[in-house]
């Protein structure tokens with residue numbers, strides 16, 4: 001039986017960094033890497049060798065995840081780690097997005113996280129881990145990224161509750177809540193909207209977030225927050241009224257919602 005890790009959204013950014021950190025870990029015989037870009041997944045295999053198993057797929061389509069579940073069923077595997085990382089943001093007003101774009105974000109950021117967990121848990125055993133990538137945006141409602149922040153709140157709350165339910169199986173779920181990270185997220189997220197996030201404060205590199213996420217997961221923590229600034233924001237979001245937090249956010253981003 002092979003011990004495997006699965007990383008979604010492995011073709012760039014945080015996901016690629018997870019692969020880099022896991023590749024020399026002897027716990028894993030293989031790392032299954034998922035994303036839409038087949039060429040980039042094959043590049044990972046070229047770089048790291050046969051330990052990488054590319055599985056190109058669009059995770060926003062639930063049928064593809066069910067198919068992946070059947071694919072897993074044909075393997076003799078023990079899933080030691082699932083990193084649910086694929087996700088995207090849109091920094092704009094609700095009216096800048098079509099219904100399809102809005103719902104696609106929910107499909108990838110929420111439905112895929114749930115479905116991937118459900119298809120993988122039957123192949124997990126005691127001391128297996130699920131890492132779900134949420135965001136600092138999970139701590140509060142965020143105007144002009146309303147869907148993104150709400151999807152990440154879901155991921156945080158869902159993961160922490162699931163972690164309790166999976167205790168009887170010895171499986172640990174960790175919600176990772178990073179602040180801004182230097183990745184390709186902004187290529188898809190920034191669409192030159194009139195009202196949008198433009199002030200990306202305290203941006204960090206993916207390696208530090210991944211290092212902390214893996215440490216916290218293996219320490220059996222249900223939440224991982226990297227950096228003083230993000231931790232302080234997390235605490236403030238518990239102490240201050242949400243209305244005030246949203247006001248501070250809008251002023252940080254220099255957005256006046258009442259101005260046309």
Ligand SMILES: NC(=O)c1ccc[n+]([C@@H]2O[C@H](COP(=O)([O-])OP(=O)(O)OC[C@H]3O[C@@H](n4cnc5c(N)ncnc54)[C@H](OP(=O)(O)O)[C@@H]3O)[C@@H](O)[C@H]2O)c1
Nearest residue numbers: 009011012013014035036037059086087180181183184185
């Ligand atoms: N960057 C930040 O500031 C930040 C902060 C907090 C949380 N996060 C979270 O971190 C996670 C990783 O994002 P990132 O910052 O590393 O951005 P990124 O560089 O854009 O990476 C996103 C990954 O998701 C994959 N992906 C996108 N749509 C997909 C789909 N429909 N099906 C399968 N895979 C898909 C992309 O691959 P393909 O395009 O090849 O499909 C890519 O590998 C996301 O969940 C994001 O919300 C990021």
